[in-house]
Amino acid sequence: MKEFLLLAKRFISPYKKYLALNIFFNILSAFLTLFSFAIIIPILEMLFNISQDQYEFMAWGTADMKDVVINNFYYYTQEIIINHGQSVALATLAALLVFMTMLKTGTAYLSAYYSIPMRTGVVRDIRNMIYDKVVSLPIGFFTNERKGDVMARISGDVTEVENSITSSINMLFKNPIMIIVCLVMMILVSWQLTIFVLILLPLAGTLMGKVGKNLKRASLKGQTQWGVLLSNIEETLGGLRIIKAFNAENKVSRRFKKENEKFVRISNRMNRRYELAHPMSELLGTLTIAIVLWFGGTLILAGNSSISAASFIYYMVIFYSIINPAKDLSKAVYSIQRGMASMERIDKILKADNPIKDPANPKPLPTEKPSIRYNNVSFRYTQNWVLNNVSLEIPFGHTVALVGQSGSGKSTMADLLPRFYDVNEGSITLNGIDVRDLRVHDLRSLMGNVNQEAILFNDSFYNNITFGVENATREQVEEAARIANAYDFIMETEDGFDTNIGDRGCRLSGGQRQRISIARAILKNPPILILDEATSALDTESEHCVQEALDRLMKDRTTLVIAHRLSTIRNADLICVMHEGRIVEHGTHDELIALGGQYKHLVDMQKF
Numbered sequence: 001m002k003e004f005l006l007l008a009k010r011f012i013s014p015y016k017k018y019l020a021l022n023i024f025f026n027i028l029s030a031f032l033t034l035f036s037f038a039i040i041i042p043i044l045e046m047l048f049n050i051s052q053d054q055y056e057f058m059a060w061g062t063a064d065m066k067d068v069v070i071n072n073f074y075y076y077t078q079e080i081i082i083n084h085g086q087s088v089a090l091a092t093l094a095a096l097l098v099f100m101t102m103l104k105t106g107t108a109y110l111s112a113y114y115s116i117p118m119r120t121g122v123v124r125d126i127r128n129m130i131y132d133k134v135v136s137l138p139i140g141f142f143t144n145e146r147k148g149d150v151m152a153r154i155s156g157d158v159t160e161v162e163n164s165i166t167s168s169i170n171m172l173f174k175n176p177i178m179i180i181v182c183l184v185m186m187i188l189v190s191w192q193l194t195i196f197v198l199i200l201l202p203l204a205g206t207l208m209g210k211v212g213k214n215l216k217r218a219s220l221k222g223q224t225q226w227g228v229l230l231s232n233i234e235e236t237l238g239g240l241r242i243i244k245a246f247n248a249e250n251k252v253s254r255r256f257k258k259e260n261e262k263f264v265r266i267s268n269r270m271n272r273r274y275e276l277a278h279p280m281s282e283l284l285g286t287l288t289i290a291i292v293l294w295f296g297g298t299l300i301l302a303g304n305s306s307i308s309a310a311s312f313i314y315y316m317v318i319f320y321s322i323i324n325p326a327k328d329l330s331k332a333v334y335s336i337q338r339g340m341a342s343m344e345r346i347d348k349i350l351k352a353d354n355p356i357k358d359p360a361n362p363k364p365l366p367t368e369k370p371s372i373r374y375n376n377v378s379f380r381y382t383q384n385w386v387l388n389n390v391s392l393e394i395p396f397g398h399t400v401a402l403v404g405q406s407g408s409g410k411s412t413m414a415d416l417l418p419r420f421y422d423v424n425e426g427s428i429t430l431n432g433i434d435v436r437d438l439r440v441h442d443l444r445s446l447m448g449n450v451n452q453e454a455i456l457f458n459d460s461f462y463n464n465i466t467f468g469v470e471n472a473t474r475e476q477v478e479e480a481a482r483i484a485n486a487y488d489f490i491m492e493t494e495d496g497f498d499t500n501i502g503d504r505g506c507r508l509s510g511g512q513r514q515r516i517s518i519a520r521a522i523l524k525n526p527p528i529l530i531l532d533e534a535t536s537a538l539d540t541e542s543e544h545c546v547q548e549a550l551d552r553l554m555k556d557r558t559t560l561v562i563a564h565r566l567s568t569i570r571n572a573d574l575i576c577v578m579h580e581g582r583i584v585e586h587g588t589h590d591e592l593i594a595l596g597g598q599y600k601h602l603v604d605m606q607k608f
Contacts, residue, residue: 011125011165015118019173022118025111026174029104030181036100037317039093054078111174123162126346130154133349138356139420140381148231149224153349156226157342164339175325182322189315190307193296197319200288222270224345225263232256289320356419362439366431369396370446370527372417372558373432378425379412386412388581389426394574396527399559401569403602404578410562413578414530417560418444448521450550452533454513456505461490462497464505465519472523484519484549486512518549529559566603575599 012019058071080089134150142150186194236243236252243252296312307315372394379387387409394400402410415421416428419440427434435443456464465480466472477497481487489512493499505513521529531550547568563569570589577585577592577599585597592599 011122012118014125015121018114018118018121021114022111023173023177025107025114026177027181029107029111030178032100032104032107033178033321034181034185034318036097036104037314037321039097039100119162119165122165123158126158126161127154130158130346130349133352137349137352137354139415141352141354143381146227146231146234148229148234149227150349151234152227152230153342153345155230157345160342161339161346164336164342175329178325179322179329182318185318186315189311189318190296193292193307193315196295197288197292200291222263222266225259225266227345228259229256229263232259286323289316289323292316292319355422356440358439359437362442363433363437365438365442365446366433368431370430370558371396372528372560373429374413374416374426375429376426377413377416377423377428379416379421379423381421386581387416390581390583391426392576392583394558394560396558397556398573399554399561399569399571400574400576401561401563401572402576402578403563403566403569403599408578409581410578411532414532414560414562417528417530418447418449446526447528447530448524448526448553449530449532450514450517450521450553454505454510454517456501456508456513456516458500458503460495460498460500461493461516464501464516465497465523467520469520469523476523477519480519480523483522483552484515486515486519486549515549518553522553527557529554529557531559531561531563533562533564566606577602 056071057075058068060068077089077093080092130153134154183194183198186197232252232255236256243249293316296315300307300309300312372392374390374392377387377390378385390409390413392400392413402413404410412421416423417435419435422436427436429435430438430443430446457467461481462474462477465477474497478487481490481497490497490499501507501516505516508516531554550568561569561572569575572589574586575589575592576583577597579598585592585595585599587595593603
């Protein structure tokens with residue numbers, strides 16, 4: 001319960017206005033329910049000719065308000081009987097019952113009406129918080145997380161929290177109000193019977209609590225397994241070409257069915273326990289009513305009761321009206337348990353520590369054209385060092401290329417510069433300023449990236465090129481496309497720059513996708529450029545077009561190039577050969593060839 005109250009405080013606080021209105025109409029609905037039931041007493045007394053009393057009108061304020069209201073109600077009922085007959089009086093009371101019920105249902109609707117913005121608002125806030133956190137977390141966080149599981153937390157887990165919020169509103173405000181109001185009225189009608197009831201109800205509640213004890217644990221397993229299923233689907237959609245190429249349809253199908261069957265078993269166990277709440281609460285409620293009916297009826301038949309038969313029936317109606325809120329309360333406890341399990345999974349993202357933080361006192365960006373220096377940099381992802389005491393200087397306007405075998409640390413060198421990760425030892429500086437002393441946003445505003453895999457979005461050419469660039473004009477976008485050798489093929493499409501390129505640019509060839517990402521970097525116009533094997537996945541003709549665009553892009557910029565195709569970095573100002581996290585050779589192309597070391601060996605292998 002403590003966890004739940006913290007959850008409610010955490011997310012419901014911005015919706016205090018809706019919460020207050022919800023509580024107000026819940027209270028009103030509870031009182032109207034009691035008053036509508038109270039009309040049953042005179043109806044019963046008239047039907048069975050129980051009451052022979054004569055009533056006189058009492059002036060308002062002459063006695064206790066409760067006595068005045070009851071007396072005058074009976075007085076007006078008596079007058080209708082005398083003047084119009086019992087049938088008309090019965091019809092009038094029935095019409096009054098309908099009117100009171102209309103008011104009761106109206107207030108019940110209004111209480112739900114004002115709870116809806118609170119419920120949907122909380123879910124919107126949680127989704128926004130998760131998405132913002134996902135975007136802000138470092139890339140390293142997602143190396144240990146399945147994308148499908150993250151999606152499951154944003155979708156399925158948030159839905160469970162929504163159901164939990166709905167149940168919690170009823171549990172905290174609607175059902176308890178109804179139960180308390182009914183108990184107060186029951187005490188007023190017969191405190192002896194109510195004491196008997198209060199002894200029975202905790203016994204039923206204890207039995208219900210045992211049923212839901214393990215629901216949270218089962219729900220946590222279910223949501224985790226749902227994340228596994230979504231990850232499976234996401235991997236299948238992403239690798240469909242390979243699955244078909246290797247005739248692996250049956251293999252992935254068997255794997256999915258196995259995980260799906262596991263999810264079904266967990267869901268069956270969890271939902272059976274959940275569905276047990278309603279029938280068990282109904283059975284216990286009916287059993288309690290039967291015991292109270294027997295106990296109270298015995299007292300009345302023996303002449304030992306302080307209430308009449310009509311009042312006893314009214315008492316039983318009130319007591320029965322507690323049963324539904326009590327049943328809802330028990331189901332709400334189960335929903336809250338499931339919601340808390342989902343909230344644990346959501347909090348794994350929301351409370352994840354982001355090591356890439358802005359400094360407390362950030363320094364301003366260097367006003368001069370930035371030069372880059374790696375100072376004795378060492379870095380590791382887990383235990384093994386990926387970079388080991390690397391030093392490198394890149395003056396402004398120079399192109400430095402990193403070459404070497406896979407796993408030698410080239411891409412890591414590039415990822416450390418925009419602080420996708422932070423160095424473990426040493427430092428990286430821009431004009432002498434440590435990159436960790438700059439705001440992350442400011443640092444990355446200096447850089448443009450073109451990667452081996454062109455990362456594009458399911459949007460138009462125009463929006464992909466302007467991605468991350470505010471207030472770009474149409475002319476600037478078109479000029480960037482021309483420099484990137486992309487303008488002609490864009491204009492050949494049906495809607496030109498407004499043409500949608502499909503999921504991840506699936507409607508384009510590899511060379512076209514790469515040229516769009518180059519146009520994006522050109523439009524950003526950064527002083528520092530990072531090219532991570534930008535041409536390695538292209539055919540010769542596409543490579544020529546892309547390389548031509550890259551040459552224009554690199555002009556008058558500080559460029560860090562990672563390359564496997566050594567022909568693309570022949571004219572670099574400095575080429576560094578990396579091996580097992582160290583720079584083992586550096587120089588120009590001609591100097592390294594003359595040296596006859598690892599670089600020459602790589603060149604000879606590519607020539608072959």
